[in-house]
Amino acid sequence: xxxxxxxxxxxxxxxFLFVIGTLFTTSVYAKDRIKVGxxxxxxxxxxxxFGIPAKQGAExxxxxxxxxxxxxxxxxxxxAGATLDAIYSDxxxxxxxxxxxxxxxxxxxxxxxxxxYISSGNCMAIGPVADELKMLTVFSTCGTPRLYEEKLRxxxxxxxxxxxxxxxxxxxxxxxEYFKGKMTTAGKMYTGIxxxxxxxxxxxxFFELGMKVYMPSAVGSSKPQFPKLFAGQYGTEISALSLDxxxxxxSSFWNxxxxxxxxxxxxxxxxxxxxxxxxxxxxxxxxxxxxxxxxVIMGTRGLVGLNVRDNKDPLNTWFVSEYKKRYKAWxxxxxxxxxxxxxxxxxxxxxxxxxxxxxxxxDQAISAMKGMKFKSFVDxxxxxxxxxxxxxxxxxxxxxxxxxxxxxxEVENLKTYAASCIYPPAGVKSEDWxxxxxxxxxxx
Amino acid sequence: xxxxxxxxxxGLVYASYLFIVSLGLTITxxxxxxxxxxxxxxxxxxxxxxSIAIIYLGENEYNSMFYYFSIFMAAIVAGxxxxxxxxxxxxxxxxxxxxxxxVLATFGIFWILEDLILIVFGADPLMPYxxxxxxxxxxxxxxxxxxxxxxxxxxxxxxxFICWYFLKKTKWGKLLQSVIFxxxxxVSMGINVTNVxxxxxxxxxxxGALGGAYVAPTISISPGFAIDxxxxxxxxxxxxxxxxVPGALIxxxxxxxxxxxxxxxxxxxxxxxxxxxMAIVLIIKPQGLFAPPKPRKx
Numbered sequence: 121x122x123x124x125x126x127x128x129x130x131x132x133x134x135x136f137l138f139v140i141g142t143l144f145t146t147s148v149y150a151k152d153r154i155k156v157g158x159x160x161x162x163x164x165x166x167x168x169x170f171g172i173p174a175k176q177g178a179e180x181x182x183x184x185x186x187x188x189x190x191x192x193x194x195x196x197x198x199x200a201g202a203t204l205d206a207i208y209s210d211x212x213x214x215x216x217x218x219x220x221x222x223x224x225x226x227x228x229x230x231x232x233x234x235x236x237y238i239s240s241g242n243c244m245a246i247g248p249v250a251d252e253l254k255m256l257t258v259f260s261t262c263g264t265p266r267l268y269e270e271k272l273r274x275x276x277x278x279x280x281x282x283x284x285x286x287x288x289x290x291x292x293x294x295x296x297e298y299f300k301g302k303m304t305t306a307g308k309m310y311t312g313i314x315x316x317x318x319x320x321x322x323x324x325x326f327f328e329l330g331m332k333v334y335m336p337s338a339v340g341s342s343k344p345q346f347p348k349l350f351a352g353q354y355g356t357e358i359s360a361l362s363l364d365x366x367x368x369x370x371s372s373f374w375n376x377x378x379x380x381x382x383x384x385x386x387x388x389x390x391x392x393x394x395x396x397x398x399x400x401x402x403x404x405x406x407x408x409x410x411x412x413x414x415x416v417i418m419g420t421r422g423l424v425g426l427n428v429r430d431n432k433d434p435l436n437t438w439f440v441s442e443y444k445k446r447y448k449a450w451x452x453x454x455x456x457x458x459x460x461x462x463x464x465x466x467x468x469x470x471x472x473x474x475x476x477x478x479x480x481x482x483d484q485a486i487s488a489m490k491g492m493k494f495k496s497f498v499d500x501x502x503x504x505x506x507x508x509x510x511x512x513x514x515x516x517x518x519x520x521x522x523x524x525x526x527x528x529x530e531v532e533n534l535k536t537y538a539a540s541c542i543y544p545p546a547g548v549k550s551e552d553w554x555x556x557x558x559x560x561x562x563x564x
Numbered sequence: 565x566x567x568x569x570x571x572x573x574x575g576l577v578y579a580s581y582l583f584i585v586s587l588g589l590t591i592t593x594x595x596x597x598x599x600x601x602x603x604x605x606x607x608x609x610x611x612x613x614x615s616i617a618i619i620y621l622g623e624n625e626y627n628s629m630f631y632y633f634s635i636f637m638a639a640i641v642a643g644x645x646x647x648x649x650x651x652x653x654x655x656x657x658x659x660x661x662x663x664x665x666x667v668l669a670t671f672g673i674f675w676i677l678e679d680l681i682l683i684v685f686g687a688d689p690l691m692p693y694x695x696x697x698x699x700x701x702x703x704x705x706x707x708x709x710x711x712x713x714x715x716x717x718x719x720x721x722x723x724x725f726i727c728w729y730f731l732k733k734t735k736w737g738k739l740l741q742s743v744i745f746x747x748x749x750x751v752s753m754g755i756n757v758t759n760v761x762x763x764x765x766x767x768x769x770x771x772g773a774l775g776g777a778y779v780a781p782t783i784s785i786s787p788g789f790a791i792d793x794x795x796x797x798x799x800x801x802x803x804x805x806x807x808x809v810p811g812a813l814i815x816x817x818x819x820x821x822x823x824x825x826x827x828x829x830x831x832x833x834x835x836x837x838x839x840x841x842m843a844i845v846l847i848i849k850p851q852g853l854f855a856p857p858k859p860r861k862x
Binding site: 156162163165167169171172190212316333343344346347348350351352353355356357359362363376377379380383384386387389390393394407411509546 | 566567570571573574576577581582612678684686687688691693696697699700701707709710711712713779781782783784785786787788789791792793800823824827828830831832834835851
């Protein structure tokens with residue numbers, strides 16, 4: 121045989137061996153172990169109050185499911201029997217960087233699924249790419265309604281209900297609980313301070329629309345504040361809000377921005393002058409402890425975190441106790457939200473495996489998750505919107521109060537609003553639904 | 565009247581904060597002709613060191629005077645330690661290299677020091693609120709202002725005065741001005757420019773760290789919080805003229821006042837208006853409002 125022919129034959133043989141080897145390892149791997157990217161803020165101002173607790177929530181539940189130690193209905197070991205190897209990644213750096221990292225996860229690291237994402241900006245950037253790359257992606261925390269209202273997604277699910285419910289529930293709480301019988305005259309009544317990007321703008325827009333429905337005589341300020349994300353200094357904004365005649369101040373601030381705002385506003389007596397409603401500021405309640413002002417209307421984006429920490433549901437009791445044991449802190453909203461995404465993924469994988477009679481393909485897992493109903497920590501969540509890809513759930517609000525006897529912050533006058541009360545029916549755009557007076561809402 | 569007083573106060577507080585932070589940046593550029601991106605790291609390290617100290621003092625109920633002592637000590641330690649290491653072991657080896665390379669080096673240093681923060685302090689936010697809480701609020705023209713934030717203006721005045729006195733009335737200040745004007749002539753006149761560079765860089769770092777340390781009690785300190793500060797400082801320095809101390813002062817006042825007015829009257833324009841001012845200044849006077857004159861070399 122000539123040298124050239126030998127070289128060609130041997131290179132073809134080596135390639136063949138490589139392909140067979142790759143196929144073999146992939147098929148074995150897919151049954152025993154799966155790789156999943158878990159993305160949250162690990163650095164930057166969103167890391168401490170949001171990203172790290174989120175990662176910890178996911179980590180705790182993944183480890184428990186892998187070991188088969190989580191309570192029912194998650195007590196079956198593994199994800200369709202496979203052990204999940206999580207690859208944790210930092211969400212900082214903006215949409216462009218996150219899209220590049222997402223592509224790397226899918227195309228180079230060959231992950232089986234992606235879970236996470238806190239920032240609405242990142243979710244909006246990742247959503248189309250996940251569909252393009254056909255990668256099952258479960259968003260955990262981001263809240264912009266645009267994600268599914270602009271376009272239905274084939275491979276993207278979201279276990280967190282969108283900002284519409286958070287804002288409408290806030291408006292309803294103010295109308296029903298705070299101003300019940302107190303508001304006698306019409307006039308300028310509400311304003312807001314929200315971060316200047318998708319989440320902040322959407323949150324205030326829907327709060328304002330909600331107020332127009334629940335309290336038609338109340339007028340919103342013409343100068344709501346929209347400082348940029350991670351601005352840190354809010355002295356001027358606090359002055360502007362103080363001069364504003366509006367009594368109610370809505371905020372969807374999160375991360376270090378909320379904590380900085382609270383610190384700066386508190387020393388200026390702001391919380392005594394205004395009724396502040398925060399849709400997602402629970403992290404600062406624990407961080408500031410007894411310094412956190414009483415009387416703030418606090419939401420936690422679902423039945424999670426501060427508003428349910430005393431709930432006796434066995435799943436919640438297990439989560440709170442294991443979380444505190446492992447991380448020496450209360451689980452925050454994002455801890456629950458990430459854990460919830462992992463749980464939804466597990467149930468979908470188990471359901472798909474049971475239906476297929478073997479380890480499921482990604483398409484089978486997607487079919488199983490579409491429209492799925494699953495048990496969360498204290499409630500049940502359903503993927504009933506966004507073509508069966510967007511979950512909705514109840515939202516609760518309460519008023520912060522430091523419990524001196526227990527030495528812990530808590531909330532009182534807690535009210536829970538069912539999903540049917542604060543989200544439009546499937547296929548209806550939120551803004552149209554609210555503008556039409558929220559037809560068909562069921563709030564009882 | 566209430567509106568005007570509030571806008572002026574807000575603008576003044578924000579301008580004071582910007583002035584303290586951007587002063588170090590402009591001094592470093594003026595003397596060394598280095599655009600120091602790592603300036604934000606001094607800010608961050610100053611804030612972290614002060615936070616650790618204040619939280620310890622607050623939890624153990626020390627006398628509040630120690631808070632302020634720890635703020636200044638944090639600024640001195642951060643500026644001295646990192647300033648010395650960065651100038652002596654990195655920048656000194658790069659003098660004479662292309663200016664873009666030096667900017668990239670300071671950019672790299674910034675990220676290294678950011679990661680070091682994450683390793684040393686972790687990702688959990690720190691909130692050293694004790695001094696701000698202790699001083700509370702004060703009603704001025706019907707609006708409560710944070711007393712601690714108001715003291716920032718006092719600090720800015722003191723820093724501006726010390727800076728003016730140092731530059732105009734001391735021998736060291738004159739040497740510094742000589743180096744700013746012409747490095748080569750300064751060397752030929754027998755000035756130890758190497759030492760001037762080192763000391764300038766350390767002082768610049770201390771001022772950046774002082775900004776972070778003093779602001780720390782009013783914000784939540786977490787990794788990455790200094791990035792925006794660098795950007796805003798650059799805007800101020802560019803408006804005032806790179807390397808000009810009066811420029812930093814005027815630039816800070818302009819940005820502070822315009823921003824305050826925008827937040828009160830047209831909040832959506834807040835961010836846009838700062839950079840719009842910067843663009844207008846650059847179109848009219850590309851070197852900035854108070855850029856030091858450049859000697860013509862023959």
